[in-house]
Amino acid sequence: MEDNPADVELTLHALGKHNLANHMRVLRDGAEALEYLFGDEERGVSPAAIPPRLILLDLKLPKVNGIEVLGRVKSDPRTKSIPVVVLTSSREDQDLHMCYELSVNSYIVKPVDFGNFTEAVRQLGLYWLLLNERPHGKAQS
Amino acid sequence: MGKHSLSLERPVWRYLLAVGLAVLAQLTFIPFEDPSSSPLILYAPFIVASAILGGLGPGFTTMGLCLLGAIYFLVEPIGSLTIAQPMDRDRLAVLAVTGVVASVMAEHGRRNRERLAQANRKMTALLESISDGFNAFDREWRYTYVNTAGAKMLGTKPEHLVGRNLWELWPLASQSPFGAAYRRAMADNVPIQVEAFYGEPLNAWFEVRCYPSAEGLSLFYSDVTKSRRAQEQSRLLAAIVEGSDDAIISKDLKGIIRSWNQGAERIYGYSAAEMIGQPVARVIPADHVDELEEIMQYIQLGRTIEHMETERLTKDGRRIFVSVTISPLRDEEGAIVGASSIGRDITGRKRAESALKQSELRYRSLVRATSQIVWTTNSRGEVVEDLPAWREFTGQSPENAQGWGRFEALHPDDRGRTADAWSRAVINHSLYETEYRLRGRDGEYRWMAVHGVPVPDEQGNVQEWVGTCADIHDRVMAEEEVRKLNQTLERRVVERTAELQAANKELEAFAYSVSHDLRAPLRAISGFSRILLEEHAPNLNPEAQRYLRIVTDNAVQMGNLIDGLLTFSRLGRQALTTRTVDPSDMARLAISDLAPEQQGREVEIRIGDLPACQADPLLLRQVYFNLLSNALKYTRRRTSACIDVGAFLYRGLDGQSDACRNGAPRGLAPEDPVYYVRDNGAGFDMRYAGKLFGVFQRLHRADEYEGTGVGLATVRRIITRHGGHVWGEGALDQGATFYFILPANGQAAEQLSEEAESSEAARSGERV
Numbered sequence: 031m032e033d034n035p036a037d038v039e040l041t042l043h044a045l046g047k048h049n050l051a052n053h054m055r056v057l058r059d060g061a062e063a064l065e066y067l068f069g070d071e072e073r074g075v076s077p078a079a080i081p082p083r084l085i086l087l088d089l090k091l092p093k094v095n096g097i098e099v100l101g102r103v104k105s106d107p108r109t110k111s112i113p114v115v116v117l118t119s120s121r122e123d124q125d126l127h128m129c130y131e132l133s134v135n136s137y138i139v140k141p142v143d144f145g146n147f148t149e150a151v152r153q154l155g156l157y158w159l160l161l162n163e164r165p166h167g168k169a170q171s
Numbered sequence: 172m173g174k175h176s177l178s179l180e181r182p183v184w185r186y187l188l189a190v191g192l193a194v195l196a197q198l199t200f201i202p203f204e205d206p207s208s209s210p211l212i213l214y215a216p217f218i219v220a221s222a223i224l225g226g227l228g229p230g231f232t233t234m235g236l237c238l239l240g241a242i243y244f245l246v247e248p249i250g251s252l253t254i255a256q257p258m259d260r261d262r263l264a265v266l267a268v269t270g271v272v273a274s275v276m277a278e279h280g281r282r283n284r285e286r287l288a289q290a291n292r293k294m295t296a297l298l299e300s301i302s303d304g305f306n307a308f309d310r311e312w313r314y315t316y317v318n319t320a321g322a323k324m325l326g327t328k329p330e331h332l333v334g335r336n337l338w339e340l341w342p343l344a345s346q347s348p349f350g351a352a353y354r355r356a357m358a359d360n361v362p363i364q365v366e367a368f369y370g371e372p373l374n375a376w377f378e379v380r381c382y383p384s385a386e387g388l389s390l391f392y393s394d395v396t397k398s399r400r401a402q403e404q405s406r407l408l409a410a411i412v413e414g415s416d417d418a419i420i421s422k423d424l425k426g427i428i429r430s431w432n433q434g435a436e437r438i439y440g441y442s443a444a445e446m447i448g449q450p451v452a453r454v455i456p457a458d459h460v461d462e463l464e465e466i467m468q469y470i471q472l473g474r475t476i477e478h479m480e481t482e483r484l485t486k487d488g489r490r491i492f493v494s495v496t497i498s499p500l501r502d503e504e505g506a507i508v509g510a511s512s513i514g515r516d517i518t519g520r521k522r523a524e525s526a527l528k529q530s531e532l533r534y535r536s537l538v539r540a541t542s543q544i545v546w547t548t549n550s551r552g553e554v555v556e557d558l559p560a561w562r563e564f565t566g567q568s569p570e571n572a573q574g575w576g577r578f579e580a581l582h583p584d585d586r587g588r589t590a591d592a593w594s595r596a597v598i599n600h601s602l603y604e605t606e607y608r609l610r611g612r613d614g615e616y617r618w619m620a621v622h623g624v625p626v627p628d629e630q631g632n633v634q635e636w637v638g639t640c641a642d643i644h645d646r647v648m649a650e651e652e653v654r655k656l657n658q659t660l661e662r663r664v665v666e667r668t669a670e671l672q673a674a675n676k677e678l679e680a681f682a683y684s685v686s687h688d689l690r691a692p693l694r695a696i697s698g699f700s701r702i703l704l705e706e707h708a709p710n711l712n713p714e715a716q717r718y719l720r721i722v723t724d725n726a727v728q729m730g731n732l733i734d735g736l737l738t739f740s741r742l743g744r745q746a747l748t749t750r751t752v753d754p755s756d757m758a759r760l761a762i763s764d765l766a767p768e769q770q771g772r773e774v775e776i777r778i779g780d781l782p783a784c785q786a787d788p789l790l791l792r793q794v795y796f797n798l799l800s801n802a803l804k805y806t807r808r809r810t811s812a813c814i815d816v817g818a819f820l821y822r823g824l825d826g827q828s829d830a831c832r833n834g835a836p837r838g839l840a841p842e843d844p845v846y847y848v849r850d851n852g853a854g855f856d857m858r859y860a861g862k863l864f865g866v867f868q869r870l871h872r873a874d875e876y877e878g879t880g881v882g883l884a885t886v887r888r889i890i891t892r893h894g895g896h897v898w899g900e901g902a903l904d905q906g907a908t909f910y911f912i913l914p915a916n917g918q919a920a921e922q923l924s925e926e927a928e929s930s931e932a933a934r935s936g937e938r939v
Binding site for chain 1: 690691693694695697698699700701702725726727729731732733737741745
């Protein structure tokens with residue numbers, strides 16, 4: 031979930047470079063993100079059939095901000111076990127604390143340097159998507 | 172001895188008696204019928220009687236007459252004075268011889284008797300004439316003789332005593348020293364003298380001399396009560412004189428000392444032996460010698476000099492003050508023979524008086540000299556003396572100021588509380604301190620600072636009060652002015668603080684947005700430039716590639732700048748959590764954080780003995796990180812980098828290196844630890860030392876040493892937030908040292924330091 035197209039592209043680029051960008055879904059704001067994850071009964075939208083294996087979350091999202099999204103994800107039994115990596119420009123302690131309070135799995139400050147950025151994205155992609163084992167059954171429920 | 176014997180002392184009577192006896196003898200022979208046969212010897216008794224009674228002359232007279240009578244009347248021829256018969260001649264001769272012998276013998280006896288009587292009369296006259304008492308006792312202790320004086324001493328008459336028994340008359344005598352002495356004198360036959368007191372009914376002292384004799388005992392005695400009493404009296408007087416602390420001296424009219432008591436010894440230092448017989452002038456100072464003559468003149472007039480205060484000289488040469496009373500001494504006839512003087516050492520009193528006078532004088536001078544109003548009251552807090560200074564200021568009349576009237580001159584608003592304060596002080600004997608407005612002559616009130624103290628007497632009771640009123644009007648007005656200004660200032664500070672806080676809030680919001688919004692485009696610039704370079708390089712000529720690299724580098728640099736700025740701004744907002752920290756631990760952690768920087772270099776980092784401090788551990792670690800990072804950076808061109816992390820105790824300006832002279836804060840106290848990080852790197856020019864700690868301030872070009880210019884600014888921000896101080900010292904190419912101190916109580920000065928920081932930040936606006 032990222033509103034900045036440049037960051038989206040760079041992230042996808044970085045993941046793609048390491049063949050990790052196969053099934054990426056980009057959501058542009060917090061509301062969209064929540065709708066995707068939990069559906070919207072009023073508008074007759076149902077939650078995503080297959081829950082994501084990893085959420086990369088920017089904090090400064092329009093409409094509903096990243097912290098709120100994280101809170102919803104981590105408090106809902108359906109999505110609780112999805113690893114969430116906060117990928118943000120904010121190095122503010124207050125944000126960091128809040129995220130860990132809400133059981134974020136990783137908190138990564140986006141480096142300005144593209145090399146570093148690519149490397150960071152690659153590592154977290156590798157780790158969370160390929161190395162990290164998570165309970166499959168629970169995610170389905 | 173009777174009257175009869177006394178009458179015969181005259182001769183005429185004796186001879187008349189002799190004639191009478193002769194006639195009587197003649198008549199005895201008339202009865203005889205035959206006178207011639209009458210026994211002539213019968214005349215003899217008459218002759219003897221006459222001789223015995225009248226002596227030799229009358230004896231012979233009687234004898235002659237008897238012989239003539241016998242011849243005429245009894246011898247033949249009767250009626251004539253012739254003797255016819257020899258027998259008669261013999262008879263008459265026998266008679267004559269008998270008469271002569273009897274007369275001679277009688278005369279002798281008579282003379283003896285007369286001598287004895289004479290002696291007795293003399294003795295009695297003697298005993299009666301003496302003033303001593305005289306008693307004679309026989310061996311059975313009966314009074315045989317008491318003279319009149321003796322009887323008088325015993326309170327009786329001689330006739331009441333004579334014949335009476337001593338022990339019966341004087342029952343106490345038996346047990347007294349007198350009885351013992353009498354018995355011993357009698358028994359041992361020795362004269363004894365005794366002096367003792369005899370109680371009731373005489374109650375007197377007697378001196379008795381006992382003389383034993385064959386007949387018994389004779390006593391001479393006298394009543395010594397008076398002299399005894401006198402002796403006691405004089406002993407008592409002597410004791411008083413000796414025991415006196417005063418110098419009691421007697422001298423004759425020439426001024427020669429006759430007596431010198433212990434008091435005199437003490438006061439003058441001379442012993443009695445040294446002074447008796449010496450002129451009294453010895454103790455009189457040369458400039459007082461005239462006194463002596465004057466005194467003696469007075470004395471000779473029979474006058475007494477009382478309590479004369481003068482000076483005298485002691486043995487050791489000290490001058491002392493004495494008070495002397497001198498009286499004339501008279502002999503028994505009342506003639507003045509000398510003088511007695513009683514002197515008291517009053518040097519102490521004189522000194523005290525002089526000190527008192529001095530003190531009084533000083534007090535008076537002070538009162539005159541001071542610009543303050545001096546006032547006095549009695550112990551009850553009432554003004555009783557005239558207070559000229561008070562009147563001068565207030566214009567009150569002396570009567571108006573009396574008692575508590577002076578409070579009338581106070582500002583009406585101050586009267587009540589002043590009267591209360593004054594009453595409290597007077598009751599509690601406590602210090603009186605207050606301030607009030609006092610009305611001057613011109614009706615203007617002026618503020619006075621008032622102080623009063625109780626003056627105690629020797630017993631500690633308050634004797635009076637002394638106090639002052641100091642004019643503090645100008646000061647009070649100035650203070651009022653200052654207070655008003657302060658109020659204004661405080662209000663303005665509050666306003667400014669609010670403005671500053673608002674500005675800070677804005678800055679925070681700005682920083683937050685910088686953190687997000689400025690970094691995102693940078694990331695895009697950097698990211699896509701890199702993608703171009705990495706994936707589309709073949710389509711770009713070398714010039715374009717170089718430009719792209721410059722774009723990338725600058726984007727990265729700007730990212731760093733933003734990061735530094737964010738760190739810096741975050742420090743201003745973060746709460747401090749100070750605790751006791753070992754700075755060397757923080758330094759070690761920082762060094763390990765900086766391990767990459769040391770890679771491939773020869774770097775020696777020495778960590779000295781660092782005293783513990785009160786600090787936020789994370790921030791202190793940041794300080795060491797920044798300082799060490801700087802040190803590593805600027806020693807990069809040294810083949811062997813040398814970095815010292817240390818501390819020393821501040822010893823005061825004299826004991827320190829130049830470092831502390833250049834930049835040490837004024838408040839630095841001895842024994843405060845000063846921490847430092849020293850390197851042997853590029854150093855800096857001290858001329859620009861003031862710019863070291865400014866944000867984005869750099870003393871080196873970016874192509875020499877990269878950097879953002881926030882590292883030292885961050886260090887200073889952390890240190891000042893702790894209430895500490897940081898300063899640097901260095902020289903170009905000779906290394907740099909950064910010192911910092913942290914107060915013992917880190918948080919106390921936080922607010923203060925923020926103000927200091929903002930002012931410093933305001934000053935360092937210039938860029939290099």
